[in-house]
Amino acid sequence: MTINEIQEQIIEDFSYYEDWMEKYEHIISLGKELPLIEEQYKTEENLIKGCQSRVWLHADYKDGIVYFTADSDAIITKGLVGLMISVLSGQSPKDIANADIYFIDKIGLKSHLSPTRSNGLLAMLKQMKMYAVALNAVHPS
Structure with a gap:
């Protein structure tokens, strides 16, 4: 699947949830499915700057x-990075570098996150x- 196809799927998935409590529960469940980093990579260099967690x-x-x-x-942050990984992992470097990430605005995530979480999400994308x-x-390529 292309990056845009995955984003469209996420937008569709989020449209099934009526309120933000359900959407947050979905984000948390995505964090539980996250492909976990190996302990050897939990280093200072791999920490994302700009994230509160x-x-x-x-x-x-x-x-x-x-x-x-x-x-x-943090469980919500783990879900947010899980969302970003579901969109960008498994793609070519060129496609990732050129990707227009629009699902964040389309699902209303930006307006429902605290400013620090929103900044953290942008820091993840930037990294x-x-x-x-x-x-x-x-x-x-």
């Missing part, structure tokens, strides 16, 4: 595709795109 993000590159793993010490840009420079 501790969020570790690691990128693996294999056969032209980027695979992200992550973890967080994932930075990994992709760096990998694309080393392995141009």
Whole structure:
């Protein structure tokens, strides 16, 4: 699936929930399905700067595709990074770097997060795109 197809699926999934308590429960459940980062990657370098909670993000590159793993010490934040990974993991560095991430606004997430969580979400996206840009420079497609 392309990044945009995945975003459309997420928008559709969130449309089934009527209120934000249900949407938050869905986000938390996504965090429980998150591909967990290996302990060896829970390092200071892999901590996302700009997140209030501790969020570790690691990128693996294999056969032209980027695979992200992550973890967080906060359940909502873990779900948010899980959402980002579901959209961007398994894509090429070029596609990740050029992706227009619009699902955050479409599902109303930005307006329902506290300013610190919203900043953290943007920091996650920025970090994932930075990994992709760096990998694309080393392995141009």
